Amino acid sequence: MNNNESNSKPLPTAVSVLIVDDEPGMRSFLKKALSKKFALVEIASTIAEAEKLRSRGHFDLLIVDIRLPDRSGIEWHEALNEKERRSDIIFMTGYADMDVAIKALRAGASDFIMKPFHLEQMMTSVDRCIERRLLKRENFMLRRELSSGHSTTMIGNSDAMMEVKQVIERVAPTNAVVLIEGESGTGKELVARQLHQLSGRTGPFVPVNCGAIAPELLGSELFGHTAGAFTGAKGNREGLFNFATGGTIFLDEIGEMPMKMQTALLRVLEQKAIRPVGSEKEVAIDVRVVAATNRKLSEEVAEGNFRSDLYYRLNVLNILIPPLRTRPEDVIELTHHFTWQLARELGVKEVVWSHEDLLVLQQHEWPGNIRELRNMIERCILLGKPPAEYWKKSQETEVVTQAGYPLSWPLKEVEKQHVMSVVDAHNGNKSAAARDLGVSRKTLDRKYKEWFEIESDKED
Incomplete structure (x- = not known):
C-alpha cells in the first residue's frame, strides 16, 4: 500500500460496540472484526462486567450471548428498559429454541442470531443496526435544523462578496479546518452552512454557539458524558461531535470558549478523537470543524485570552466576511x-x-x-x-x-x-x-x- 492509499483510509465510524460473551474465542473473533469498522469496541464475559463498562460510557450497539454465567441476557433489564441509555441489541445463542428467540425479540432485541454463524451474517445484522442508529442521529439534527429556520442562500454580488464566494468554492471540498471572522450579524453561520453544503460530506451540519452554553456544561455538550460524571448526570449522553459524524460541526463564537475547553478542542483537532466527560476511552471521529468569531483572535492571543497553538490550528484557512x-x-x-x-x-x-x-x-x-x-x-x-x-x-x-x-x-x-x-x-x-x-x-x-x-x- 502506498502513502496516498494509507492517508485516504477512512476513519472508523464514530460508533461504540460492546460484546458480551463468556467464550474468549468468540469475544476475540468479534472484536477483531468489528474494530476494523467502528471507533470503540469493548468486551465483557458477564453482565456485571458489561454494566461496569456501561457506567463509564455510552454504547450504540450491544452484542450479547443469551446464556451467561451470572444472568441471562434476556433478563438484562438495565440495558433493555432504561430509555436514556437505550442501545440496539443483537442476541446470540447456541441453542435452537424458537420460544427463546421470540422472547428475545419481545424483550427489545434488534436481531437474533444462532451460533455458529458466518461473519457476513453478523456484519449484515450489525450494519442494519448501525444504519438505524446513524439515521436517528441525522433525523435529530434535521429536526433541529428545521426548527431553527435557517437559510443557506448567500445574497450579495459586490466585489467583496464575490471574493468570499470564490474562497468558499475553493476550500469547501477539502477537510481542512476553517476559521470565519467578521463582525456580529455579518452572516458567518451562513458561510459555514455553504461550506458544508458544497463539501460533499454526507453527515449533518451541527451549529454550536460556544458563548451561549455555560462553561461548565460545554464539554458535556460537545463530547457527551457518562453516568455520574457530574451532579445531575443520571445517564450516558452523546455529544454534538457524535451527532456531526460524517458532517460538519460549526463552533460559533469560538473566542468565548473557556481556556480549559480550548485545550480539549486542540487535542480533538490533533488526535481526531473525542473523550466523553467522565470516560477513560477515546472515540475516533470523522467530523470537519469550522469555527467563527467576531473578535480578532490574534489580539486575544496577544492578551493571553486565547491559546496561540489552537489559534494557529484553527487558522489553517481563513475567510473574512466584510461588514455591510x-x-x-x-x-x-x-x-x-x-x-x-x-x-x-x-x-x-x-x-x-x-x-x-x-x-x-x-x-x-x-x-x-x-x-x-x-x-x-x-x-x-x-x-x-x-x-x-x-x-x-x-x-x-x-x-x-x-x-x-x-x-x-x-x-x-x-x-x-x-x-x-x-x-x-x-x-x-x-x-x-x-x-x-x-x-x-x-x-x-x-x-x-x-x-x-x-x-x-x-x-x-
Missing part, C-alpha cells in the same frame, strides 16, 4: 430578499419599497450588519411603515425616547415601543430580548402577533 457598511450595493438585493422572505413568513402581501426607501437603507451605517437590516425590514412590514417614513419618525422621537415617552401615549403604545427598542438593541434576537424583558419568547411572539393583527385591522 463597506458594500452598500448589496443592501438593495438583501432588502428585496428579506422583504419576500418575511412576507411569506408573516403571511402578508409582498411590499414594494420606493426608491427613497432603498436610498435611505443604502445610506445607513448598519452597525448590526445583515441581522439589523433584516430586523428593520420586519419592523417596517409589521408596523406598515416604509423605511423612509419609519426612519423619519424615529429621528423625530429620538430625543423624546431618551428622556421618556410622551405623556399622551397609552400604556400599550409605550409597551410596544419599549419592547421593539429592546429587540433592536439585540439586533433582532428576540430570545435575548425576552430574557432582558423578563418574559418568555412565546410571550414576545404573542405580542408581536397582536400588534401586527391590530395594524392589519386598521388598514382594512
Whole structure:
C-alpha cells in the first residue's frame, strides 16, 4: 500500500460496540472484526462486567450471548428498559429454541442470531443496526435544523462578496479546518452552512454557539458524558461531535470558549478523537470543524485570552466576511430578499419599497450588519411603515425616547415601543430580548402577533 492509499483510509465510524460473551474465542473473533469498522469496541464475559463498562460510557450497539454465567441476557433489564441509555441489541445463542428467540425479540432485541454463524451474517445484522442508529442521529439534527429556520442562500454580488464566494468554492471540498471572522450579524453561520453544503460530506451540519452554553456544561455538550460524571448526570449522553459524524460541526463564537475547553478542542483537532466527560476511552471521529468569531483572535492571543497553538490550528484557512457598511450595493438585493422572505413568513402581501426607501437603507451605517437590516425590514412590514417614513419618525422621537415617552401615549403604545427598542438593541434576537424583558419568547411572539393583527385591522 502506498502513502496516498494509507492517508485516504477512512476513519472508523464514530460508533461504540460492546460484546458480551463468556467464550474468549468468540469475544476475540468479534472484536477483531468489528474494530476494523467502528471507533470503540469493548468486551465483557458477564453482565456485571458489561454494566461496569456501561457506567463509564455510552454504547450504540450491544452484542450479547443469551446464556451467561451470572444472568441471562434476556433478563438484562438495565440495558433493555432504561430509555436514556437505550442501545440496539443483537442476541446470540447456541441453542435452537424458537420460544427463546421470540422472547428475545419481545424483550427489545434488534436481531437474533444462532451460533455458529458466518461473519457476513453478523456484519449484515450489525450494519442494519448501525444504519438505524446513524439515521436517528441525522433525523435529530434535521429536526433541529428545521426548527431553527435557517437559510443557506448567500445574497450579495459586490466585489467583496464575490471574493468570499470564490474562497468558499475553493476550500469547501477539502477537510481542512476553517476559521470565519467578521463582525456580529455579518452572516458567518451562513458561510459555514455553504461550506458544508458544497463539501460533499454526507453527515449533518451541527451549529454550536460556544458563548451561549455555560462553561461548565460545554464539554458535556460537545463530547457527551457518562453516568455520574457530574451532579445531575443520571445517564450516558452523546455529544454534538457524535451527532456531526460524517458532517460538519460549526463552533460559533469560538473566542468565548473557556481556556480549559480550548485545550480539549486542540487535542480533538490533533488526535481526531473525542473523550466523553467522565470516560477513560477515546472515540475516533470523522467530523470537519469550522469555527467563527467576531473578535480578532490574534489580539486575544496577544492578551493571553486565547491559546496561540489552537489559534494557529484553527487558522489553517481563513475567510473574512466584510461588514455591510463597506458594500452598500448589496443592501438593495438583501432588502428585496428579506422583504419576500418575511412576507411569506408573516403571511402578508409582498411590499414594494420606493426608491427613497432603498436610498435611505443604502445610506445607513448598519452597525448590526445583515441581522439589523433584516430586523428593520420586519419592523417596517409589521408596523406598515416604509423605511423612509419609519426612519423619519424615529429621528423625530429620538430625543423624546431618551428622556421618556410622551405623556399622551397609552400604556400599550409605550409597551410596544419599549419592547421593539429592546429587540433592536439585540439586533433582532428576540430570545435575548425576552430574557432582558423578563418574559418568555412565546410571550414576545404573542405580542408581536397582536400588534401586527391590530395594524392589519386598521388598514382594512
